[in-house]
Amino acid sequence: LIVPVITMSTIEKAELKNLTQAVRQGSGLGGFHGTMGDSFRNEPDYQFMTGGQWVAHPGDIIDYTVVITRPDDPITKGVSDFAYRSEQYYMHVDP
Template structure:
């Protein structure tokens, strides 16, 4: 029996995010869900309009990269036409940072993380507990990088955490003269044209993606994003 759908895994860039090891974790889940999976380790694949048009899901793990104009146009147009796009951590929001069309499509941009990894709690958004990506999941703790990001109001935020900015506090809470704790998105979905987009900030290294709740959430997100 031939696969029902096709997925394209695009991985590479900065090796500190272990793009090969991280994406390999999810290839069995994609195959088990009926996807024929193609792996690309060159951004030129985004110029292949015929391939992208018949691709139901792009899983991207490419940190600190840069798209050419034709590559950016090919990717963004494919998602707008209905190809799903999904990924995690710096492989989505810490790359192609000078490409405004790409950043508008994914809905966020990495700004900062503390040098050390931190323990923090990820809270499922009460308004979206029935969303298929997080349905039945409880709040959970992680020990990894804590991302500070700029994000888009069009995102449907499925999970958040609290970020305590570094630097001197203001003289009074809410005085506006110093950084106060802020709720930061961790997981979101969005629509871009006819395409679906999924992002999770968790995934610096493979061990961040292997805890059952994180792995379940991420795998669900990939499948949700598919055409």
């Protein structure tokens, strides 16, 4: 499993080629937030591989409500809507 822990950095073309090839050949790739979505801003091939690109923090730290839309799902069973205070981030994604 490859887990990028890099934010706003660069990657050499040969390194990116090796990374994308490893993922194509079955290596797992996982990550979150800036260490996945904002690792290599100037590399579209990386963004195509991950399916998205981090863009900005609109509003910085905000209060919002997390709404549980599937209360019957085993992951959310017993969890109700709740208030949360955190950063909000905006991403370009490719579903």
